[in-house]
Amino acid sequence: MPEQLLQQIVNGLLIGFMYSLIAIGLTLIWGVMNIVNFAHGDFLMVGMFTSFWLYTLYGLDPLFSIPICTALLFVMGMLIYRFIVSKVMAGPMLAQLVVTFGVSIFISNLAVYLWTPDFRLIAKPLLSGTWNLGAVQLSIPKTVAAAGSIITSLAVFLFLKKTRTGKAILATEMDREAALLMGINTDRVNSLSFGMGAALVGIAGAFLSTYYYIYPQVGGLFGTIAFCIVALGGFGSISGAFIAGILVGLVQTLGGFFFDPAYKYAIVFMIYLVTVWIRPQGLLGW
Amino acid sequence: MRIKWVPIICLSLCAVLVLSGSLFAQQKTIRVGAVYPLTGNIASTGLDCKRGAELAVDIINGKYDLNLPLAKTEGLPNLGGAKIELVFADTKGDPRNGMSEAERLVSQEKVVAMIGAYQSSVTKTASQATERLKIPYVCSDSSSPTLTERNFKYFFRVSPHDAGFARDQFQFLKDLEKKTGQKVSTVALLYENTEFGSNVGKAAAQYAKEFGYKVVADVSYAANATDVTSEVGALIKAKPDVLMHASYITDAILFTKTFKEMNFAPKGIMTFAGYIEPAYLPAVKADGDYIIVRSTFALDLAKGKPLVAQVNELFKKKYGIDMSENAARSFAAPFVLADAINRAKSTKSEDIVRALLATNIPGDQMIYPWKGIKFDPKSHQNIYARGTLVQILNEQYATVWPFDAAAKEVVWPFPPWKTRK
Numbered sequence: 244m245p246e247q248l249l250q251q252i253v254n255g256l257l258i259g260f261m262y263s264l265i266a267i268g269l270t271l272i273w274g275v276m277n278i279v280n281f282a283h284g285d286f287l288m289v290g291m292f293t294s295f296w297l298y299t300l301y302g303l304d305p306l307f308s309i310p311i312c313t314a315l316l317f318v319m320g321m322l323i324y325r326f327i328v329s330k331v332m333a334g335p336m337l338a339q340l341v342v343t344f345g346v347s348i349f350i351s352n353l354a355v356y357l358w359t360p361d362f363r364l365i366a367k368p369l370l371s372g373t374w375n376l377g378a379v380q381l382s383i384p385k386t387v388a389a390a391g392s393i394i395t396s397l398a399v400f401l402f403l404k405k406t407r408t409g410k411a412i413l414a415t416e417m418d419r420e421a422a423l424l425m426g427i428n429t430d431r432v433n434s435l436s437f438g439m440g441a442a443l444v445g446i447a448g449a450f451l452s453t454y455y456y457i458y459p460q461v462g463g464l465f466g467t468i469a470f471c472i473v474a475l476g477g478f479g480s481i482s483g484a485f486i487a488g489i490l491v492g493l494v495q496t497l498g499g500f501f502f503d504p505a506y507k508y509a510i511v512f513m514i515y516l517v518t519v520w521i522r523p524q525g526l527l528g529w
Numbered sequence: 530m531r532i533k534w535v536p537i538i539c540l541s542l543c544a545v546l547v548l549s550g551s552l553f554a555q556q557k558t559i560r561v562g563a564v565y566p567l568t569g570n571i572a573s574t575g576l577d578c579k580r581g582a583e584l585a586v587d588i589i590n591g592k593y594d595l596n597l598p599l600a601k602t603e604g605l606p607n608l609g610g611a612k613i614e615l616v617f618a619d620t621k622g623d624p625r626n627g628m629s630e631a632e633r634l635v636s637q638e639k640v641v642a643m644i645g646a647y648q649s650s651v652t653k654t655a656s657q658a659t660e661r662l663k664i665p666y667v668c669s670d671s672s673s674p675t676l677t678e679r680n681f682k683y684f685f686r687v688s689p690h691d692a693g694f695a696r697d698q699f700q701f702l703k704d705l706e707k708k709t710g711q712k713v714s715t716v717a718l719l720y721e722n723t724e725f726g727s728n729v730g731k732a733a734a735q736y737a738k739e740f741g742y743k744v745v746a747d748v749s750y751a752a753n754a755t756d757v758t759s760e761v762g763a764l765i766k767a768k769p770d771v772l773m774h775a776s777y778i779t780d781a782i783l784f785t786k787t788f789k790e791m792n793f794a795p796k797g798i799m800t801f802a803g804y805i806e807p808a809y810l811p812a813v814k815a816d817g818d819y820i821i822v823r824s825t826f827a828l829d830l831a832k833g834k835p836l837v838a839q840v841n842e843l844f845k846k847k848y849g850i851d852m853s854e855n856a857a858r859s860f861a862a863p864f865v866l867a868d869a870i871n872r873a874k875s876t877k878s879e880d881i882v883r884a885l886l887a888t889n890i891p892g893d894q895m896i897y898p899w900k901g902i903k904f905d906p907k908s909h910q911n912i913y914a915r916g917t918l919v920q921i922l923n924e925q926y927a928t929v930w931p932f933d934a935a936a937k938e939v940v941w942p943f944p945p946w947k948t949r950k
Contacts (some may be wrong), residue, residue, distance in 0.1 A: 247765065247766055249764055249801060250758075250762060250791075251758065251759060251762050254756070254758035254762070255758075257757070258756045258758070275934045297739070328865070352568070355568060355572060358905070360568070360572030360573045360576065360577075360809045361780065361808050361811075362779070362809075363571050363812065364572065364782070364812045364813070364814075366814065372856075373792075380790065380791055380792060382790045403594055407825055454786070455783075456779065456783065456812055457783045458573075458779075459572075460569060460570055460572075460799075463570075463753065464753050464754070464755050468755065492756075494757055495756065496756070496759040496762075497759075499758070499759025499762070499763065500759050500762055500763070503748070503749070504748055504750050504751040504757075504760040504763055505722055505748070505750060505751075506757045507750075507759060508751060508754070
């Protein structure tokens with residue numbers, strides 16, 4: 244019993260770090276632009292497919308395709324912002340809400356068209372198998388992905404706190420008009436953060452592709468969970484999203500362990516509802 | 530006088546034209562609605578089903594030297610060689626769409642009958658719509674037992690249902706115990722929580738009691754889960770001899786990977802549906818070996834039935850891949866329907882239903898290991914439908930039960946993950 248509990252805690256942490264990385268990209272976009280990026284899950288899918296095709300066509304292991312995924316998603320995010328999202332930024336709220344939703348439908352259906360709805364797995368990734376630490380089984384790809392998530396989150400955190408550009412992003416997030424008055428080019432900040440948000444989820448996609456199956460609708464539930472995490476952690480709060488991601492991972496596996504696994508997502512979403520009720524700004528939001 | 534007659538003549542001429550036109554059109558093609566999940570989570574399965582149904586219609590409409598109903602003639606001979614036309618609609622795997630698309634096919638596309646929809650939950654709502662609109666529905670790809678427990682007047686099912694499949698799996702365990710002398714006493718039930726899975730779970734629990742096996746875990750989950758380690762944890766905690774798993778495709782892949790990762794290896798893993806989809810083996814490869822799946826069809830049935838190989842040849846020529854279990858199941862409905870319409874000599878619902886009730890297709894005119902097709906007068910379930918069990922061996926499905934129809938010897942117990950490469 245204690246070993247199984249320990250195993251579930253480990254499993255919860257491993258999936259939780261993955262959730263964190265996915266949610267950080269979303270919270271960044273949300274915080275800076277007040278735009279709900281419904282296409283976030285689909286960006287994840289594009290990241291996964293990118294590393295799948297790099298592996299299948301050129302034999303490049305997902306671990307090494309991370310820089311390519313990051314760069315590609317960054318450019319894709321910037322372009323989508325420049326040519327689609329920025330056009331409706333001045334428009335009514337509803338237009339802003341609907342535009343990323345449209346992008347999401349477009350991307351996932353384009354993927355069905357281009358790559359068929361089949362399921363793919365990276366056949367022989369460099370990382371596979373499990374470590375046995377006493378009674379606990381530690382999946383190697385999941386552990387490496389979790390480590391990658393921690394490093395990436397830390398890097399984003401430092402970038403925002405220490406660099407000029409990062410500070411500009413934070414400033415825009417806190418008060419757009421004041422930032423504009425201080426001479427910050429907020430439009431540039433917008434497109435940069437949209438690109439960064441996409442790039443972060445691209446990294447997540449590359450890591451996820453080492454152990455998860457890939458198909459055009461894979462982003463669906465990941466996207467929903469990411470929304471929940473962002474709201475739980477506080478809109479726009481990077482550290483909030485990071486902590487909330489781990490929390491959701493743990494709640495999900497431990498909820499399944501102590502109660503019935505059938506209720507695990509119900510418990511996750513219930514915690515979200517309770518948080519919104521008691522603390523609408525989220526755990527670390529302001 | 531003259532002026533009075535002109536419009537009447539014109540009108541009656543128009544009426545004759547319209548009527549003969551529609552009569553003529555009816556003779557030419559008979560429109561049949563086909564609802565399948567062509568996009569969304571299980572779009573790959575929907576495509577597979579679509580192919581099976583399309584090939585069946587090709588054979589009905591064309592001239593083929595095959596021992597299948599209506600294969601040797603072009604179209605339906607009793608209706609002047611009328612052709613069947615399938616009108617496909619996308620359910621996106623959602624019961625609500627299933628219902629609205631079925632309604633649309635009937636009211637706008639004017640289909641005279643319906644086939645589909647693979648997912649039992651979708652078939653349930655789609656057939657509710659057709660029942661209300663009084664349109665015959667022949668289903669050969671959904672397996673929830675409740676579908677034929679409703680005693681609908683217009684709904685017919687050709688393929689076996691899950692209660693029967695669940696029963697087969699326990700029968701297999703009994704046969705196995707007798708044959709090998711290995712004892713099996715506990716089972717764990719694992720199932721996705723929609724119409725299909727939860728009904729399998731219910732049926733399996735009931736048969737476990739009947740056959741004298743102890744259920745040590747009863748775990749349900751959402752088929753689109755991103756992580757199933759807690760479910761597998763619960764199974765490991767229960768230490769069952771045999772796992773019975775009712776899943777769709779995504780969860781089948783995820784569970785297989787998680788079983789391996791968490792080193793869960795009971796004596797037998799016996800499964801439904803997801804594990805026999807064509808996308809499953811290419812995704813998990815050798816990790817799928819030794820899993821046992823219920824099936825209505827396997828290519829190795831060709832040993833006793835040359836028709837299976839002939840049909841598969843046509844399928845391969847048309848789509849470039851072997852016929853899968855899903856394609857084979859969806860292949861049945863168009864024949865049953867066309868056969869009934871042909872005998873009814875009419876496309877009126879009441880006539881088709883009457884003909885369906887009199888259906889009697891012998892076993893040798895089918896690609897399945899059944900005695901034939903004949904519907905129960907009340908439930909409209911095919912009374913001859915039965916399942917077989919296949920085991921994945923060397924990344925291929927091989928029929929292992931019933932033991933008298935087996936192509937290969939069953940491998941039991943399931944070898945532990947550590948000993949496999």
